[in-house]
Amino acid sequence: MNLSRYRVGDYFEGRSIEEYSWKNIVVSLAIITQIAFGILKFRKNPIWIGPDALLFQYSGFVIYRGGVPYRDVWDVKPPLIHEISAVIAHSVNGNPFALAVVSTVLTSGFFVLTVYLIYKLVVEWTGNDLAAATAALVPFVLPEFYYFASRGLRPKLLVIVLGISSLYLYQKERFVFSGILAAASAGLWQFGAFFSVAILGHAFYKLRYRAFVVNILSMIVTTLVVVLPFLLSGTWQQMIEQVVIAPLSTSENGAIFNRILRGGYMLKLSAPLVAIGGVSALLSNWSEYSPWWVAPGMVWYSVQIFIFDLDGTPDLFLGLVFVAFGIGILSHHLNEKWQKYFFLGVVATVVLMFIFYLFIGFLPLYQGLEATQLYQNYWARTLPESCHIRLSGLEQQYMAQEPNSCRPK
Numbered sequence: 001m002n003l004s005r006y007r008v009g010d011y012f013e014g015r016s017i018e019e020y021s022w023k024n025i026v027v028s029l030a031i032i033t034q035i036a037f038g039i040l041k042f043r044k045n046p047i048w049i050g051p052d053a054l055l056f057q058y059s060g061f062v063i064y065r066g067g068v069p070y071r072d073v074w075d076v077k078p079p080l081i082h083e084i085s086a087v088i089a090h091s092v093n094g095n096p097f098a099l100a101v102v103s104t105v106l107t108s109g110f111f112v113l114t115v116y117l118i119y120k121l122v123v124e125w126t127g128n129d130l131a132a133a134t135a136a137l138v139p140f141v142l143p144e145f146y147y148f149a150s151r152g153l154r155p156k157l158l159v160i161v162l163g164i165s166s167l168y169l170y171q172k173e174r175f176v177f178s179g180i181l182a183a184a185s186a187g188l189w190q191f192g193a194f195f196s197v198a199i200l201g202h203a204f205y206k207l208r209y210r211a212f213v214v215n216i217l218s219m220i221v222t223t224l225v226v227v228l229p230f231l232l233s234g235t236w237q238q239m240i241e242q243v244v245i246a247p248l249s250t251s252e253n254g255a256i257f258n259r260i261l262r263g264g265y266m267l268k269l270s271a272p273l274v275a276i277g278g279v280s281a282l283l284s285n286w287s288e289y290s291p292w293w294v295a296p297g298m299v300w301y302s303v304q305i306f307i308f309d310l311d312g313t314p315d316l317f318l319g320l321v322f323v324a325f326g327i328g329i330l331s332h333h334l335n336e337k338w339q340k341y342f343f344l345g346v347v348a349t350v351v352l353m354f355i356f357y358l359f360i361g362f363l364p365l366y367q368g369l370e371a372t373q374l375y376q377n378y379w380a381r382t383l384p385e386s387c388h389i390r391l392s393g394l395e396q397q398y399m400a401q402e403p404n405s406c407r408p409k
Helices: 022-044 051-064 080-091 096-126 129-136 143-151 156-171 175-188 190-205 209-233 236-249 256-282 294-308 313-333 336-360 373-380 393-401
Strands: none
Touching: 022 096, 022 129, 022 143, 051 080, 051 096, 051 373, 080 096, 080 175, 080 209, 096 129, 096 143, 096 156, 096 313, 129 313, 129 336, 143 313, 143 336, 156 175, 156 190, 156 313, 175 190, 175 209, 190 209, 190 294, 209 236, 236 393, 256 294, 256 313, 256 336, 294 313, 313 336
């Protein structure tokens, strides 16, 4: 049997093979999970929003009311996520419930695009539908990944889609768009800078001067557009202090071994599969089917996770996408029999993790969140009295160093 044309219809006797395709199955699964968990969230507690998403959505409301992030709302994330939230807030006239719904739909859409991109890229590299479907199922081995969107607006899923798309467009020699999307990724999350570094580094190493110049000009223009509101409002110093200086001057506790244990605890039953995919991604440069950027991406996000940033499960998401690519490449190198076993092993992991989370509970609602000033201000549509309204761990560390960090610079 030709594995490059292997179809899910082969499993369903009496059905036309053409009725099914692995792409339709994995993308449909992504859509179904997003609809199901969106409904579950709004039925369980329609006014609950995850604490980080609450900050970003509130920041958009503050901009809608004439405020400015970093001056009125303290945060370490780069400005683009606040600006996206502001666009949503303006589109719904500042209505907090509508802002929450649109944010959830947007983030859900980016999860579906993540699954689609994994499938599309692996099938382009290998021509193997089953390997691509195996890779596209990897985000489902971590339930937080697929119910993450129901918590509200968060930047990491946007970074995945924009960043991976930038590398894809770079390979297709669409340099203007690859530069724009790579810069946008860094504008959403500091570790999204990988995509800009990878593109410029590769163009320089390969002496692709046109690619280097066009990409870097696109990145500069995009960056200027994103930071221009803060230059005009005179808040660029606060932005640099919070986005650059604060993360560098504070640190998350934990040695590498402790971070490995923490990551294993977050992954639970999926940890062995993720380890296999991670090793495969790290060694992917030895495969003729892998693009040059999979191994560097796995290295970059391994450093992020094990040295710099692992304070929650979402910090695993970018690394998990590169694990998915490693899984897809490894699957393609297996023979037909073991490809099927490998696929069934990934499916079993997805099912077991789903069952496990049925017992511990999906969509944990943080106790006491309703009592916070941030929560009350968001739903009461009031502006903050102090920029320190979220009081995250890193924020409190920096406040201890700089007690007057809310003062205008």
